[in-house]
Amino acid sequence: MTSPSSPSSPPSPPSPPDKSTATPDALxxxxxxxxxxxxxxxxxxAPLPLLLPALIGxxxxxxxxxxxxxxxxxxxxxEQLTSAEVWQALQxxxxxxxAATGVSLVIGVPLAWxxxxxxxxxxxxxxxxxxxxxxxxxxxxxxxxxMALGRGGIVGQWLDDWFGITLPFTTAGVIVAEAFVAMPxxxxxxxxxxxxxxxxxxxxxxxxxxxxxxxxxRVTLPLIAPGIAAGAVLAWARALGEFGATITFAGNFPGxxxxxxxxxxxxxxxxxxxxxxxxxxxxxxxxxxxxxLRDRWMTAG
Amino acid sequence: MSESHNAAAAPGSPGSEEGxxxxxxxxxxxxxxxxxxxxxxxxxxxxxxxxxxxxxxxxRALAGLTPLSGGHMRLDGAELDRTPTESRPVGVVFQDYxxxxxxxxxDNVAFGPRCHGATKAEARVRAAEWLDRMGLAEHAGAKPxxxxxxxxxxxALARALATGPRLLLLDEPLAALDARTRLExxxxxxxxxxxxxxxxxxxxxxxxDAMVLADRLVVVEDGRIVQEGGPSHIARHPRxxxxxxxxxxNLYQGRADGHTVRLDAGPHITTTxxxxxxVFVAFPPSAVTLHRDRPTGSxxxxxxxxxxxxxxxxxxxxxxxxxxxxxxxxxxxxxxxAELDLHPGSEVWxxxxxxxxxxxxx
Numbered sequence: 160m161t162s163p164s165s166p167s168s169p170p171s172p173p174s175p176p177d178k179s180t181a182t183p184d185a186l187x188x189x190x191x192x193x194x195x196x197x198x199x200x201x202x203x204x205a206p207l208p209l210l211l212p213a214l215i216g217x218x219x220x221x222x223x224x225x226x227x228x229x230x231x232x233x234x235x236x237x238e239q240l241t242s243a244e245v246w247q248a249l250q251x252x253x254x255x256x257x258a259a260t261g262v263s264l265v266i267g268v269p270l271a272w273x274x275x276x277x278x279x280x281x282x283x284x285x286x287x288x289x290x291x292x293x294x295x296x297x298x299x300x301x302x303x304x305x306m307a308l309g310r311g312g313i314v315g316q317w318l319d320d321w322f323g324i325t326l327p328f329t330t331a332g333v334i335v336a337e338a339f340v341a342m343p344x345x346x347x348x349x350x351x352x353x354x355x356x357x358x359x360x361x362x363x364x365x366x367x368x369x370x371x372x373x374x375x376x377r378v379t380l381p382l383i384a385p386g387i388a389a390g391a392v393l394a395w396a397r398a399l400g401e402f403g404a405t406i407t408f409a410g411n412f413p414g415x416x417x418x419x420x421x422x423x424x425x426x427x428x429x430x431x432x433x434x435x436x437x438x439x440x441x442x443x444x445x446x447x448x449x450x451x452l453r454d455r456w457m458t459a460g
Numbered sequence: 461m462s463e464s465h466n467a468a469a470a471p472g473s474p475g476s477e478e479g480x481x482x483x484x485x486x487x488x489x490x491x492x493x494x495x496x497x498x499x500x501x502x503x504x505x506x507x508x509x510x511x512x513x514x515x516x517x518x519x520r521a522l523a524g525l526t527p528l529s530g531g532h533m534r535l536d537g538a539e540l541d542r543t544p545t546e547s548r549p550v551g552v553v554f555q556d557y558x559x560x561x562x563x564x565x566x567d568n569v570a571f572g573p574r575c576h577g578a579t580k581a582e583a584r585v586r587a588a589e590w591l592d593r594m595g596l597a598e599h600a601g602a603k604p605x606x607x608x609x610x611x612x613x614x615x616a617l618a619r620a621l622a623t624g625p626r627l628l629l630l631d632e633p634l635a636a637l638d639a640r641t642r643l644e645x646x647x648x649x650x651x652x653x654x655x656x657x658x659x660x661x662x663x664x665x666x667x668x669d670a671m672v673l674a675d676r677l678v679v680v681e682d683g684r685i686v687q688e689g690g691p692s693h694i695a696r697h698p699r700x701x702x703x704x705x706x707x708x709x710n711l712y713q714g715r716a717d718g719h720t721v722r723l724d725a726g727p728h729i730t731t732t733x734x735x736x737x738x739v740f741v742a743f744p745p746s747a748v749t750l751h752r753d754r755p756t757g758s759x760x761x762x763x764x765x766x767x768x769x770x771x772x773x774x775x776x777x778x779x780x781x782x783x784x785x786x787x788x789x790x791x792x793x794x795x796x797x798a799e800l801d802l803h804p805g806s807e808v809w810x811x812x813x814x815x816x817x818x819x820x821x822x
Contacts (some may be wrong), residue, residue, distance in 0.1 A: 295707040362525050365545040368575035368623055378570070381562040 161171060224442065231439055234433045240309035240435035247414050249421035249440060254397040255330065255418060259337035260345075263394050267345040272375065274346070275353035286350075292345045300339055301407025308335065308408075331417050332409035337398035344397050351381070352386025389452065396448045400441065461808030477537040479503070480627060485530035486514075486520045487551040491661040493517050493683040494531075497661070499676075501536075501626075504653050506674030508667060510702060514683040515663040516555075519629050522661065524548050535627055546575070548627070557612050559604035565591060565615045566600040572623035578786050579654045580805075590618040610641045617652060628653075630662035634669050635739055646672055651755070667706040671695065679703055698742060698819050709742040710788045713822065721819055727785045730761040731810075731819040738822040742780075745779060747816035748790035751809040762789075762812040771797070782810060 274286055308315040308326045326332045364374035369386040402420040409416040428432035479500040486493040499505045505579040507515045520526035521755035524545035559568050582618050591600050594614040603637045650673055653660055664670050668675050671691035678688040687699045698704040704711030714723035716735040722728045729741050764783025778797040780790045
């Protein structure tokens with residue numbers, strides 16, 4: 160906003176009379192046509208009714224983060240961060256978010272491929288259903304998961320009867336809840352990349368004797384790797400911050416299902432300093448994710 | 461297309477029916493492709509036609525990338541109608557090559573052999589041999605985006621040939637190249653096609669590519685074959701306006717009675733050939749002489765009045781398009797054009813000597 164007009168535009172010298180000014184028409188229009196000094200740097204030209212809300216918006220997003228830094232108990236921070244509970248929660252969060260991302264990759268990438276490459280009736284509806292968890296309140300997702308995979312759920316009761324598998328209120332349940340909320344990010348990202356990728360590379364591979372799966376594995380997958388990576392990072396970040404579905408479906412047991420966001424929420428009521436310290440860790444992770452994405456985008460471009 | 465000797469091909473007698481025998485029927489909406497092709501091993505056939513004629517659809521059908529609505533396809537006696545693409549002994553050079561961007565030139569060429577069961581090491585050895593044959597040994601480690609157009613084209617050809625296909629398909633193999641590279645690559649491609657012992661079918665809209673590369677041309681318009689034959693025959697005996705334009709001839713259809721051909725459109729042309737019945741008459745634009753006034757002493761038997769509708773440079777010549785009794789194109793030198801003071805709208809007289817016309821039966 161403070162940038163002066165660009166140095167590459169020197170004050171325009173009075174244009175020397177050229178052939179066109181010889182005609183009376185051009186003479187009359189001459190002075191008006193002289194190029195005005197170009198004004199660069201949008202800040203100076205931005206009208207107040209736009210600039211003011213924009214600055215308020217910026218402050219709105221940044222001030223809370225600054226407040227977090229200002230109120231951080233820096234002196235007791237090392238102690239806070241090395242406490243057993245924090246480590247437990249952080250470890251659990253990282254493991255579950257990574258596992259949820261892994262689950263999303265294994266079933267989400269093929270789903271994205273199906274949506275992008277195979278024509279089938281009702282594809283639009285399926286795509287809408289896939290993206291529903293993006294806008295669904297996570298708590299509702301948690302309730303829905305309970306109805307499906309809970310002990311008495313429509314699928315869960317069979318899991319329990321046949322395999323003795325119980326998901327709710329277990330670490331596996333955390334992974335399921337996080338994957339449910341995070342996978343749509345991955346699917347959307349990968350599907351977009353797949354749509355942009357030329358399907359004729361797959362055709363070229365089949366003319367060389369590759370089955371459709373081989374073509375996908377050896378040609379398409381490497382081609383869309385950047386999109387998969389971006390989607391995985393988004394999904395991972397979403398899973399790491401997941402709260403509503405997790406607490407609904409998996410509960411809040413320290414060491415088993417209490418992830419960082421749950422720990423933050425709980426700590427805020429008993430030990431605000433601990434909550435701030437935990438929040439700081441999550442903020443750091445988020446910034447790291449953003450930096451990682453930016454690096455990838457820069458090298459991809 | 462159901463010759464009786466097809467039935468004689470007994471199983472286990474290879475060689476009894478070598479080459480390609482196909483009738484490709486593809487219907488998509490209002491578009492209908494119906495093309496019959498017979499190509500012997502070692503022969504190179506070019507499908508030539510305007511954009512949208514169905515050439516690429518025919519090629520894709522041969523590769524199995526577009527399903528047939530009807531007809532059949534046999535290659536060296538084996539039915540391939542329902543064989544999926546990956547199981548057909550086919551190699552394809554795509555229009556923009558479609559080299560896998562994440563693989564080196566070597567691994568692009570090794571991809572096919574790998575899919576056909578070779579180990580990684582074997583596939584690479586074979587790929588290296590092919591690149592060497594294409595004169596690309598030093599580019600083996602390069603990714604496609606580092607290759608020039610001509611190099612990419614040769615890698616694509618090597619990749620298609622590395623699986624030992626019995627049918628090589630080339631889709632506009634030179635279209636992606638600039639004019640200078642094109643000349644060079646065309647000559648190389650011609651050599652490689654001459655060495656190829658199985659069936660080669662290429663698709664192009666460029667008559668020069670077709671005539672240089674192919675032993676036989678199949679001209680496709682609107683999904684149908686309108687003419688086929690050797691390049692020189694087609695160049696001398698065009699049967700449609702499209703081909704006449706491609707080979708640069710004025711073409712007319714009419715009814716011959718001795719040396720006179722009365723055209724369907726009205727005027728008549730005097731020819732050297734004495735024929736009767738429906739005929740084509742063709743003459744090159746360079747055979748036309750233009751005059752500003754009606755010529756009196758000319759020995760030319762063919763004289764028509766017309767008006768210039770367009771002028772454009774054509775090599776070092778000026779091509780004039782005329783309407784009038786006989787719409788035609790005439791080539792003249794820039795000097796002659798200046799002397800005649802030609803411009804669109806000029807009234808001119810055109811003469812053509814009978815000896816420069818060529819008539820042949822429909």
